[in-house]
Amino acid sequence: MVAALAVVAGCAAAPAGDAPETIVFLNPHAGAYDDVVAEFEARNPDIRVEQQSVPFDQMVSQTQARLASGDTSVDVVSVDPPRLAGMVTQGFLTDESASADLLESTSSQVGINSVTVDDRPWAYPLWTSDxxxxxxxxxxxxxxxxxxxxxxxxxxxxxxxxxxxxxxxxxxxxxxxxxxxxxDRYYALQPILESMGAGPGLEGPDSLTAAVDTPEWKRFGAWYRDLYTDGLAPRGxxxxxxxxxxxxxxxxxxxxxxxxxxxxxxxxxxxxxxxxxxPYVAGGPVVTPTDSWGVGISAYSEKQDAARRFAQFMTLDPEGVSAASRTMNLPPVATAAMPAYLDHLAEVAPAETAGIGDLLEIDLERHARHRPTSVGYVQFETTLNRAFTDLRNGGDVDSVLATAQDTLVRQLDRQRELAGDH
CATH class of the missing domain: 3.40.190.10 (Periplasmic binding protein-like II)
Incomplete structure (x- = not known):
């Protein structure tokens, strides 16, 4: 692993008189990557990284609009794992199978799984979550x-x-x-749903069959609505x-x-x-969330070698990962970076985070549940987040979930047709 990381972290000097090659990194975390960019540029003076940060709730639409048009100005892009399958189907990302051995030697399996579609990695996992x-x-x-x-x-x-x-x-x-x-976000609510005995909401071999109006989903809907209608949680x-x-x-x-x-x-x-x-639901399994942002290389980039050097430094090199993790405090996927991450938390809140390393390990190994991998995930999440908002505002559970189910059937049927065209 040390030898492999030496390649990832290797410095390169800009040829005398030549300007650095500029790559563009599209991400939804303004300021979070400043340290890793500075460290990378110091080690690689032949490459300059320009960050283009957009608000979290605009990242999907920005990525879709720019890559679907074949925009060559984006080189590296933040990737949310459940949306990966759709991006791969549309041809947005490069196949990173050549780096599979490097990933295996540096990263946790749960992280590798988060960026794998059809048994091939299509991005580099940066963080996991809990x-x-x-x-x-x-x-x-x-x-x-x-x-x-x-x-x-x-x-x-x-x-x-x-x-x-x-x-x-x-x-x-x-x-x-x-x-x-x-x-109102599926990421936070999926573990409660599944601990309550409900399925993830997408079924079938292609995860394009909606199942969000089952008795278990309705039980969750009533539970979630009552948190807000009873005033226990803040509605606005x-x-x-x-x-x-x-x-x-x-x-x-x-x-x-x-x-x-x-x-x-x-x-x-x-x-x-x-x-x-x-927490978990009494009588049900313990379920915790996992996955977080990864980093992909645009298939339309004209600077893929430079983009790959940056992506690998940020996600696989312990120094790069640590620099990327300090601002967001999210657990790294690169196993060699975990001790530095826990040390950082201990500096921030020593008493409160004393046992967090053990808890992270247990949750990731025993309880973590991925969000569904589906080419229809964007439509699925958008529809459900709207349904969760309706429930929080006191909507009728049966009506809200029936509407969501009908909407998803139409949307996912269309996604199945589009996937067949590809």
């Missing part, structure tokens, strides 16, 4: 709610968490008892505001990922919060 139950220690203590334990053996059920959240709300020690970071707060709400003391419990840690640690809540494992 969910944790953050809690406001003071709000729980003043309400008489027991402090959750930090290990897998201490994992609470959702009934236990929501009972505690109701106690916090009734005692008025926080404005709301509970909140979810990625409100969007995902970008949830971490601030928790950090300001507004929530008793908060379901989120490692990306929230720095903001909380540097807030007025510092020293008065903790991390516990993500």
């Amino acid at each position: 969910a944790f139950l953050f809690y406001n220690r003071d709000a729980l203590t003043r309400a008489g709610v027991p402090i959750p334990g930090p290990s897998d053996a201490d994992r609470l059920t959702w009934d236990q968490v929501l009972d505690g959240a109701r106690t916090v709300a009734e005692a008025d020690t926080a404005r709301y008892g509970f909140g979810i970071d990625q409100v 707060v969007d995902p970008g505001q949830m971490a601030d709400l928790f950090a300001s003391g507004g929530l008793g419990f908060y379901l989120s990922g490692a990306s929230s840690i720095t903001k909380i640690a540097e807030s007025d809540l510092a020293g008065n919060w903790g991390i516990a494992p993500a």
Whole structure:
């Protein structure tokens, strides 16, 4: 692995008198990659990386519009794993099978799986993810709610968490008892759905058969709607505001990922919060989320060699991965970078993150569940996120899910036709 990484991290000097070759990196995380770009350019003076960052909710449409038109100005692009199959089908990305051995020697299997379609890697995995139950220690203590334990053996059920959240709300020690970071987003809700006994919502060998109006999905729909209609969770707060709400003391419990840690640690809540494992539904399996952004090389790029050097440095070289992970706090896929990542968390919040490494390992090995790999994932997620919003606003469960099912049947049938054309 050391020899392989020496190739990835190798420096190259710009020929005398020649300007560096500029590659463009399209991503949805403004500022997150500044350190890794600076380090890469220092090691590779023959390449300059221009970042083009777009808002998270515009990344899919921007990628689709630019690559579908054959835009040669984009060289490297952030890739969300469940959308990979659709990008591959449309011919947007390069086949990275030549780097399969390098990936195997440097990256976790769960990360490799996230960028694999038809048994071939089409991108380089950068981060994985997990969910944790953050809690406001003071709000729980003043309400008489027991402090959750930090290990897998201490994992609470959702009934236990929501009972505690109701106690916090009734005692008025926080404005709301509970909140979810990625409100109305499938990524955050899929683990709860599957722990409750529901399927992922896409079935069949091609994951193009919708199944979101089953009894189990309806059970989840009622559960989710009631969180908001009962006032236990905040109805009018969007995902970008949830971490601030928790950090300001507004929530008793908060379901989120490692990306929230720095903001909380540097807030007025510092020293008065903790991390516990993500809950599960009593009688059901423990299910946790996984996968995060990877990096792909545009099939239309005219600078693929330079793009590949940058992509591999950012995702496979421990120094590059660490530089990319510090801002977002997301767990790296490159196994050699994990110790530095955990050291970084220990510097940010030593007491609160003391057991997070063990919890990450257990969740990734035992409980992690990928989102469906489907050429229709964009349509699937868009439709469901709209349905989750309708439920949060008090919509009728049967009607909301029936509408989502009908919409998905039409959309996925069309995607099946398009996939056949390719």
